[in-house]
Amino acid sequence: MDNQTLLNRITSRFPDAIVESTEFRGDLSLSVRPEHYLALAQFLRDDPALRYTFLENLCGVDYLGRTPRFEVVVHLVSMQHLHRVCLKVGAPEEHPHVPSLTPLFATANYQEREAYDLLGIVFDGHPSLTRILMPDDWLGHPQRKDHPLVEEEIAFTFNQEQIYAHKPFAKQ
Amino acid sequence: MTNTLHVPTPQEITEPALAGKTETMVLNMGPHHPSTHGVLRLVVELDGEVVVNVAPDVGYLHTGIEKTMESKTYQKAVVLTDRMDYLAPLSNNLCYALAVEKLLGVEIPERVQVIRVLLVELQRIASHLVWLGTHALDLAAMSVFLYAFREREQILDIFELVSGARMMTSYIRVGGLAYDVPAEFLPTVDALLRIMPERIDEYESLLTGNPLWLERTVGVGVIDAESAIAYGLTGANLRATGVPYDVRKAMPYSGYETYDFEIPVGKNGDNYDRYRVRMAEMRQSVKIARQAWERLSALGPGPYTTLDRKVAPPPKSEITHSMEALIHHFKLWTEGFKPPRGDAYVSIESPRGILGCYVVSDGSPKPWRVHFRAPSFINLQALAHMARGRLVADLVALIASLDPVLGEVDR
Numbered sequence: 382m383d384n385q386t387l388l389n390r391i392t393s394r395f396p397d398a399i400v401e402s403t404e405f406r407g408d409l410s411l412s413v414r415p416e417h418y419l420a421l422a423q424f425l426r427d428d429p430a431l432r433y434t435f436l437e438n439l440c441g442v443d444y445l446g447r448t449p450r451f452e453v454v455v456h457l458v459s460m461q462h463l464h465r466v467c468l469k470v471g472a473p474e475e476h477p478h479v480p481s482l483t484p485l486f487a488t489a490n491y492q493e494r495e496a497y498d499l500l501g502i503v504f505d506g507h508p509s510l511t512r513i514l515m516p517d518d519w520l521g522h523p524q525r526k527d528h529p530l531v532e533e534e535i536a537f538t539f540n541q542e543q544i545y546a547h548k549p550f551a552k553q
Numbered sequence: 554m555t556n557t558l559h560v561p562t563p564q565e566i567t568e569p570a571l572a573g574k575t576e577t578m579v580l581n582m583g584p585h586h587p588s589t590h591g592v593l594r595l596v597v598e599l600d601g602e603v604v605v606n607v608a609p610d611v612g613y614l615h616t617g618i619e620k621t622m623e624s625k626t627y628q629k630a631v632v633l634t635d636r637m638d639y640l641a642p643l644s645n646n647l648c649y650a651l652a653v654e655k656l657l658g659v660e661i662p663e664r665v666q667v668i669r670v671l672l673v674e675l676q677r678i679a680s681h682l683v684w685l686g687t688h689a690l691d692l693a694a695m696s697v698f699l700y701a702f703r704e705r706e707q708i709l710d711i712f713e714l715v716s717g718a719r720m721m722t723s724y725i726r727v728g729g730l731a732y733d734v735p736a737e738f739l740p741t742v743d744a745l746l747r748i749m750p751e752r753i754d755e756y757e758s759l760l761t762g763n764p765l766w767l768e769r770t771v772g773v774g775v776i777d778a779e780s781a782i783a784y785g786l787t788g789a790n791l792r793a794t795g796v797p798y799d800v801r802k803a804m805p806y807s808g809y810e811t812y813d814f815e816i817p818v819g820k821n822g823d824n825y826d827r828y829r830v831r832m833a834e835m836r837q838s839v840k841i842a843r844q845a846w847e848r849l850s851a852l853g854p855g856p857y858t859t860l861d862r863k864v865a866p867p868p869k870s871e872i873t874h875s876m877e878a879l880i881h882h883f884k885l886w887t888e889g890f891k892p893p894r895g896d897a898y899v900s901i902e903s904p905r906g907i908l909g910c911y912v913v914s915d916g917s918p919k920p921w922r923v924h925f926r927a928p929s930f931i932n933l934q935a936l937a938h939m940a941r942g943r944l945v946a947d948l949v950a951l952i953a954s955l956d957p958v959l960g961e962v963d964r
Binding site for chain 2: 405406408410434435436437438440442443444454456460463465467486487488490491492495499508509511512513514515516523524530
């Protein structure tokens with residue numbers, strides 16, 4: 382399987398799904414329209430000539446200052462053809478929603494939860510989209526570019542009142 | 554609920570139990586529990602002693618490594634990669650270095666690649682030895698632990714010899730290595746590679762045919778190939794189900810296509826097959842390391858970084874003589890190098906599975922985004938699938954068999 386064959390097969394089935402395709406050092410990346418994202422992933426997984434059954438990586442990127450601001454990056458691997466393809470789908474800042482791949486690939490579960498937790502991208506159709514790495518009562522999404530890289534104050538017994546006083550969750 | 558591909562959350566187990574809707578008992582295991590190999594918390598739903606459901610609760614070691622890397626230059630960020638999978642820092646270094654090198658499009662000399670392969674294979678042996686020792690310890694076989702750590706110490710001594718640090722090596726840098734290997738490197742590695750095959754026989758003589766070991770591992774934690782791929786299991790955990798997928802063969806990096814080795818596979822996807830696969834992998838690693846050792850001996854002295862001075866600093870001896878070298882050195886350590894705009898993804902076969910690194914560059918000396926595909930994190934998703942219907946004691950064996958490193962899970 383080479384990049385061109387794959388691209389031809391996708392465009393013959395989904396003529397308008399791909400916004401842009403780039404090849405960087407031999408790796409194919411496809412920017413996909415959000416409405417075709419799920420169908421394209423399913424096609425890549427189930428098509429007998431492709432069989433991209435293994436979702437290797439899924440992560441979010443925050444391109445602050447660009448529209449759409451967020452991007453979800455998915456790397457799918459075909460173990461049969463030993464080929465990897467990268468799908469990218471954008472999510473706007475005011476409504477950062479992307480369809481979830483978890484119903485298609487069980488492995489996307491934790492990876493989508495991580496992207497939700499750290500970047501605030503909401504995956505529609507995810508069975509249990511909750512925080513995974515940060516505490517459940519955490520406010521904000523720390524990996525966003527507008528979230529400062531600061532130290533978290535540690536609450537000891539002697540100063541916990543003072544520290545909790547300026548933490549919103551303590552007011553509940 | 555049984556055997557549908559679903560990864561439960563702790564809330565799914567605790568909420569019905571708190572509402573009094575279930576007949577089962579909910580047990581909290583961890584985060585501080587010797588069998589959980591770090592700070593892993595498990596919420597276990599039990600019917601008597603049988604596991605009905607189990608949900609891992611991770612995040613106790615989250616230190617924001619990916620976020621911190623965005624504020625460091627590409628070279629400085631290498632140090633943080635050591636702290637993810639602390640049992641295989643060299644594999645992490647290599648994965649990150651390869652991703653940035655792909656962005657830069659820099660050529661790496663053959664000698665550097667050979668040293669990298671040699672060290673990463675030694676790292677695989679060292680990491681598998683910790684897995685073997687702790688796995689056996691969890692199943693009450695104390696002596697294996699002592700044997701395994703004896704050889705691991707010898708490998709860590711080699712890492713100390715080359716990098717000055719036993720664990721947090723930061724030795725593989727973008728563009729090459731931190732410094733050249735010392736003269737004692739080759740004889741020390743030779744001594745290790747000579748004894749290693751018979752030492753692996755020794756561990757196997759303690760466990761492979763041991764009836765107690767067989768009783769605790771055969772048929773425990775079974776997963777089939779299709780579910781394993783769906784859950785994203787990789788490494789020995791995937792190969793134990795019979796799928797011969799190894800990145801070193803499938804998409805070779807660092808010249809692995811030129812080495813002669815095999816991919817050990819299992820059949821049943823149980824604890825015992827994972828054990829057999831990892832033991833065979835250690836033997837293959839010795840074989841690869843021996844080939845790399847021979848190549849390195851044949852190559853003799855040579856460069857330890859790329860000769861592209863825009864990426865790797867010139868040797869100290871040059872700095873005192875050449876103005877150019879001084880400028881390059883100054884620019885590299887004050888500002889760093891600037892990869893072109895774009896993104897690159899690289900995956901390698903780490904001891905725990907497929908370790909991936911996704912780097913986005915905006916053309917500045919600091920990475921815009923670094924993401925690691927952490928194999929331990931993703932492998933944990935299959936835990937509930939494999940543990941349902943087994944005893945609590947099997948759950949302990951299963952965690953050891955999956956071999957997660959919590960530093961990598963939480964990053």
